[in-house]
Amino acid sequence: MKITIEWTYKIPRGGMETVFRSDQMEAGKALKMAEDIEKTGRIKNLLLIDPHGSTWTMKELKRYLKEIEEEPHNITVYFDGGYDLKTAVSGLGCAIYFEQNGKQKRLRRNVQAVGHKSNNEAEYAALHLSIIELELLNVHHMNVRFLGDSQVVINQMSGEWAVLEPNLLSFTDRIDAALKKLGIGAEYEHISRKMNGEADRLASQALQGIEIAAQVEYVLESD
Template identity: 60%
Template sequence: MNIRIELTYKTPKGTETIFSSDIMRAEKAILIAEDLEKNGRAKNLMFVDGHETTWSMKDLKKYMKGIETEPHNATVYFDGGFDLGTKRSGLGCVIYYEQNGKSFRLRKNALVGELNTNNEAEYAAFYLGLQELELLGVHHLPVTFIGDSQVVINQLLGEWPCVEDELNRWADRIEVKLEQLGITPEYNTVSRKKNREADQLATQALKEIEITSTMELGHEQ
């Protein structure tokens, strides 16, 4: 979960001002807040999440402890490719997540034949990532989705119009699944180079190379 710290700071002579930090991971915010509290000059310290909900130190620590054994801090990279010659699509997704104090990477791809455009393949790859999150048991948590498709990202953000019926249906399906899982999405667009893992998975799917793997980072499973 990404949050910011807000507090009132008081100097030894009694001058006060209000500070608001940059947005950061909750784990980092807790460490910084604990250090600030040591000098005794930070007052009214609270944490604010992306929904502008405020958390006390006690409540945030309790929440973080509660999700420790579940997959959390998930980031999904997705990519889809469409082969005009064969009318087939390759889908790829890579999910980074944490669980029980360890970090993992999940890779999954799929070959499908019922799509008609590259944009549909990109949406389908996004949905593949959602299905994998559901299988992992990720729910009622923020998740970051990263792809190189400006069409998908900007349409899901509502910044670009979605006039094609097929893409509208994909967007609706994604919104329904996000709501079912209680996932709060954050969207980021990157270059294809920075989306290399998901792009490679999509390409391998088109070559009928099936990939399904989970690795603890630093230790292959």
């Protein structure tokens, strides 16, 4: 979860005060920053604001971070789909990065699929595959970043572009329903094909019939 810090800074003599507002940052970092700001002793009012506009006390945020420690959180999803026009076969790939129990984890998954009629459909199917994997990880009621190199999928899912094709509209409805069921707030971001290399390789390997389902982890470095 991202948090924005807003605080009123007051000069002891003269009664001058002003309001400062930070950029959004991960909740854990925001909590550390807020605690440090309070140490100045010149803070009249400090608010921790989530993306929905709800405010949290530091005590509430500490409790929330403790509760989610054992669950996947700080999740970023890379997805990509490939389509072979000659064989009408699709390759779907996704790489999911998340934190859990103080460790950074990465899940990679790909699938070969049939029944799609275009590369755009394959891209949507890859996004849908990533949501299925999130459900298997028991991800629910939190924000997730979805990164892909398909302008069509990213702009349509974020509402920037209208969805006119019935086959793609079916995908958007299915994906929105799956996200709503899990309580996931989706944040979509378009990235270059180069930055999406891992998901692209997974999709290409799926087209070649190479199936991958793997998860690795390592201890997070302290800030």
